[in-house]
Amino acid sequence: MSRFAQVIVLAPYADEVMKPLTQPDDSRSWEGHFEQLDLFVGAWVIEFERVRPRSGLLRHLESLAWLYPESVQVLIHDEDDHCFGLWMMRDGVLAEQPLPDHRRLHGPALGTGEYPPDPGVLWRTETPMPTGFSTARQDIRPAW
Numbered sequence: 001m002s003r004f005a006q007v008i009v010l011a012p013y014a015d016e017v018m019k020p021l022t023q024p025d026d027s028r029s030w031e032g033h034f035e036q037l038d039l040f041v042g043a044w045v046i047e048f049e050r051v052r053p054r055s056g057l058l059r060h061l062e063s064l065a066w067l068y069p070e071s072v073q074v075l076i077h078d079e080d081d082h083c084f085g086l087w088m089m090r091d092g093v094l095a096e097q098p099l100p101d102h103r104r105l106h107g108p109a110l111g112t113g114e115y116p117p118d119p120g121v122l123w124r125t126e127t128p129m130p131t132g133f134s135t136a137r138q139d140i141r142p143a144w
Helices: 015-022 057-062
Strands: 002-010 035-037 043-050 073-078 085-090 093-097 102-105 121-124
Touching: 015 035, 015 043, 057 093
Parallel strands: none
Antiparallel strands: 002 043, 002 073, 035 043, 073 085, 085 093, 102 121
């Protein structure tokens, strides 16, 4: 399944924490590696071309020894999203934060382990909901 997505990690004073993620590592559940962005705050970006290679990324980021976990921000933009979604660390878990005038919609679960879980789409509330979509998570497996 093709579904491009960009992920940006913003984390102050996290160069040492993120350094291993800038190198290829076949032992990770997700594929690829981050590139550092030249900004005043620590910032790294990765792009995925398909859904399957990104599975487990958020759990991996949660497991890292962040100096300031409350300041870690993960921005995710899937190709069908209307804007970047925001995940922040709460009680040791990266949780999506609600954005004004947007909602995450989910299509029907495929019901088989053959396909990776679908992350849904971040949709403007003023835009009609597409047929077959719901605000309830229909596939309980974590998409990231």
